[in-house]
Amino acid sequence: MTLEELAARVQNLEDIEAIKRLKARYCGYCDNNYEPDSIASLFVEDAVWDGGLFGKCVGREAIRKFFQGASKMLPFALHYVMNPIIEVTGNTGKGTWYLFQTCTFADNNQAVWGAAKYSEEYVKINGEWKFKNLKVNSEFWTPYDQGWAKKRFVQDK
Numbered sequence: 001m002t003l004e005e006l007a008a009r010v011q012n013l014e015d016i017e018a019i020k021r022l023k024a025r026y027c028g029y030c031d032n033n034y035e036p037d038s039i040a041s042l043f044v045e046d047a048v049w050d051g052g053l054f055g056k057c058v059g060r061e062a063i064r065k066f067f068q069g070a071s072k073m074l075p076f077a078l079h080y081v082m083n084p085i086i087e088v089t090g091n092t093g094k095g096t097w098y099l100f101q102t103c104t105f106a107d108n109n110q111a112v113w114g115a116a117k118y119s120e121e122y123v124k125i126n127g128e129w130k131f132k133n134l135k136v137n138s139e140f141w142t143p144y145d146q147g148w149a150k151k152r153f154v155q156d157k
Contacts, residue, residue: 015088018129019095019122026131027079033071040064043131044123050135052116077103081118091124092132099136102144111144 022042029038040060043049049063050056054073057063079101086095101114121133142148 012088015093015124015129016086019086019088019093020084022122022129022131023081023084023095023097023120026134027081030070031078034067034074034077036064036067036070039067043134044125047131048133048135049131050133052136052138053141054136073106074103075106077101088122093122093124093129095120095122105141112141113144113148114141115139115148 026039026042029035029042040063043060043063045060046058047060047063048056048058049066055066057066079099081097081099083098084095085097086093095118097118097120099114099116099118101116103112103114104110105112116136116138119133119135119137120131122129123132124130140148142151
C-alpha cells in the first residue's frame with residue numbers, strides 16, 4: 001500500500017467518524033427541546049428534511065421554522081440511533097441508521113415508542129459535513145402502555 005492509498009483510507013475513516021458526530025449532534029439537539037437554530041445549522045442551505053408523517057421541509061430556513069414548533073408536538077424525546085452504514089465518496093456521502101425513540105406526544109400527554117429508519121445524504125463543505133437530505137421512514141409509533149404488538153398506530157410506509 002502506498003502512502004497515498006493509506007492517506008485516502010485514513011481520510012475515509014475520519015469522514016465517517018465526522019458524519020457519526022454530525023448525527024449525534026442532530027439527536028442531541030432534538031433531545032434538548034428541538035433546538036431549531038442548532039438543528040438548522042447542521043443542514044446545507046437547500047437541504048431537505050423529510051419526516052414522513054411529521055412533515056417535509058425544503059431549505060434550511062423551513063427546517064428551522066419546523067423545529068421551532070416541534071417541542072409543542074413532542075415535549076419529550078430521546079433518539080437512540082444505531083447500526084449506521086455510511087459510505088463516503090470524496091465530499092459526498094450516504095448513510096442509513098435505525099432509530100428507536102421514546103417520546104411523549106403532546107396530544108393527551110401520550111407516552112410513545114417509535115421506530116424508524118433514517119436514509120440520509122451528506123455533503124462536505126469547507127471541511128465540515130452537513131446534511132443534504134434526511135428522510136425518516138417510520139416503522140411504528142405506538143402507545144407505551146400497549147406496545148407495537150397490540151397497537152401499531154402510526155405508519156407511513
